[in-house]
Amino acid sequence: MIDLDDTDRAMIRAVAADALLSAGALGRQLGLSQPAAWRRLKRLKDAGIFRGQRLDLDREALGFSVTVFLGVKLATKGRVSLEDFERAVTAIPEVQTVEHVLGAYDYRLRVVARDIADFERVLRRRIMTLPGVGNIDANVLLSEERLPGPIG
C-alpha cells in the first residue's frame, strides 16, 4: 500500500473537495512548486486513491427537496436472484445509491424526489414493484454532512 506523508494527506483532502484544482493552485495551497505538486498528484492517482469524480449539485435549487433512505429486505431470497433485484433497482433514475449490506436489511437505497407526493409515486410504482422486494423501512433525510475521514 502507498505510503503517505502529511502533504499527501492534505493533497487528498484538497482534491476531494475540489477535483478541478490545477497543479499550480494545489502547489500554492501546500507550499510546493507546480511540478512537485503535479508529480505528487500523479503518484496518488496512479495508486488508485480516487474512485472517480462526482458533480456536487444543490439538489434543493434543482427542485429535489426530499431525500429518503430506504432499508430493503428481500422477501424471497433464492427464488429471485440478487442480480435481478440489483439490475432493476439500479435502473430507477430516482435511486441515487444502492448498497448491499449485511444486517437487518439486505439493501440500502438513497432516493431523491421533488416532494413527498413524488416520493410516494416512486415508492409505489418503482420500488414496491421490484422483484423479490419484502419489508421496506423509510427514513427522511433532515441533515447531512460529509467529513474528511481518517486523513485529517
Place this chain on the structure above:
Amino acid sequence: MLDPTDLRILRQFQAAPDLPTADLADRAGVTPTTLARRLDKMRAAGVIRAVRSVINWPSLGYTVEVSLRVQLDKTQPRAFDEFLAQARKIPEVIEAQTFLGQVDARLSVIARDMPHYQEVYRDKLLTLPHIADIEALMHVSRVKFDETLPL
C-alpha cells in the same frame, strides 16, 4: 431560472464529470463558449457547488465500512447536537446524517479491518452521548454510487 439547455448541460456533466470541456460541449449540443458561460452562471448561482474527487478508501487500507443506525434519547433536548458534535471528532466517521423516521441518525464508519472496527466501536462510537439504541449494517458492496439527480 434554469432553462432546458442548462438542464441538458447538467445531465451530461453529472454523467461524466471528468470529461474534457470540448467533449462536454459536444454532448450537450452547445458551443464551448456557451458551455463556459452557462457553467459560470450556474456556479455563481450556487447550483453547481463543485466537482469532488471520491476517495477510494480500500486503496488506503480501509477495507471495512459499516453503517451505524442510531436511535437517540430524545428526552434530552440537545441530544442531536451533542451526539453530532462528538461524532464529528471521530476520524473514522466519514458521513453523518439525521433523519425523520425510526432512525434518528446514521454514521458511516470505516476501519482497516474487523479488529480495528471493534476498537473504534467500543472505544469511540459506544461512548457517544445520548444513544438509546444502535444497529449496524455491514457493507458488502456498492451497486450504484454515482448520486446523480434525475434531471
